Amino acid sequence: MPQPFRKMHGLGNDFVVFDARGGAVAMSAARARAIADRHFGVGCDQLVLIEPSDVATARMRIWNADGGEVESCGNATRCVATLLGDGATIETLGGVLDASVTIDGASVDMGAPRFEWDAVPLAYAMDTLALPLAWGGVETIAPPMALSVGNPHVILFVADADALDIEALGRPIENDPIFPERVNVNFATIESRTRIRLRVWERGSGATLACGTGACATAVAAIRAGRAKSGVTVALSGGDLVIDWQPGGTIRMTGPATHVFSGEIDLAAFPA
Numbered sequence: 091m092p093q094p095f096r097k098m099h100g101l102g103n104d105f106v107v108f109d110a111r112g113g114a115v116a117m118s119a120a121r122a123r124a125i126a127d128r129h130f131g132v133g134c135d136q137l138v139l140i141e142p143s144d145v146a147t148a149r150m151r152i153w154n155a156d157g158g159e160v161e162s163c164g165n166a167t168r169c170v171a172t173l174l175g176d177g178a179t180i181e182t183l184g185g186v187l188d189a190s191v192t193i194d195g196a197s198v199d200m201g202a203p204r205f206e207w208d209a210v211p212l213a214y215a216m217d218t219l220a221l222p223l224a225w226g227g228v229e230t231i232a233p234p235m236a237l238s239v240g241n242p243h244v245i246l247f248v249a250d251a252d253a254l255d256i257e258a259l260g261r262p263i264e265n266d267p268i269f270p271e272r273v274n275v276n277f278a279t280i281e282s283r284t285r286i287r288l289r290v291w292e293r294g295s296g297a298t299l300a301c302g303t304g305a306c307a308t309a310v311a312a313i314r315a316g317r318a319k320s321g322v323t324v325a326l327s328g329g330d331l332v333i334d335w336q337p338g339g340t341i342r343m344t345g346p347a348t349h350v351f352s353g354e355i356d357l358a359a360f361p362a
């Protein structure tokens with residue numbers, strides 16, 4: 091039985107999206123991993139399933155390329171918002187999100203950041219706004235910060251993010267035992283109070299061209315540190331996102347969402 095899907099991306103962070111509102115689509119870690127494989131499957135950074143919801147317009151479930159199901163995905167949320175229509179609400183493991191459709195994508199209220207050590211989470215109590223941590227090979231220009239945008243992020247402020255080998259640096263930090271749920275690793279260079287250059291090593295997917303929750307986490311960290319202001323542009327390798335946030339409020343992320351093609355696959359050809 092052919093299963094339709096949409097291939098979409100947010101600034102090159104790409105997704106295979108199944109719409110299961112009309113009928114269940116069985117998903118598992120093994121199946122997600124196989125579909126995400128860029129040689130033996132369809133290929134994507136994350137696999138996204140849209141399902142019915144009792145509390146929102148629809149429910150969005152997200153699996154990383156390694157098969158792990160996760161709480162939030164900013165770029166995918168914008169893509170799903172364009173499918174659901176303006177004013178949609180989207181239920182995720184990280185909370186219910188409000189979205190509005192824009193001329194080339196969407197603007198999403200990603201909820202409030204969480205700074206408590208056990209909300210990130212970290213393995214034990216620590217000042218998340220100035221982590222007493224360092225990792226070999228990464229020279230930071232300010233103490234690293236950690237926070238949750240529904241999913242866990244660590245932000246390393248560096249002099250030149252483009253000079254770093256994030257393939258070599260990202261994995262050990264992602265898997266550091268201080269992060270019991272692992273972590274998304276953000277390498278950020280603050281160019282001005284209105285522009286941040288960001289490269290991301292994503293938990294479960296590796297280096298991606300863009301990370302929406304990473305842009306949110308990094309903008310919040312920079313604003314909290316007094317080094318940027320709300321409305322900051324986060325320049326990712328795949329393009330720009332605009333992040334609005336005031337301390338005590340929720341985060342609004344605005345940026346493009348792109349439908350590349352629609353296809354269909356035989357799910358029976360993939361692991362159960």
Ligand SMILES: N[C@H](CCC[C@H](N)C(=O)O)C(=O)O
Pocket residue numbers: 103135136154160161162163164165166241242274292293294295300301302303304
């Ligand atoms: N790798 C992330 C999920 C996808 C986040 C990213 N693609 C985004 O746009 O927010 C995690 O494990 O929490």
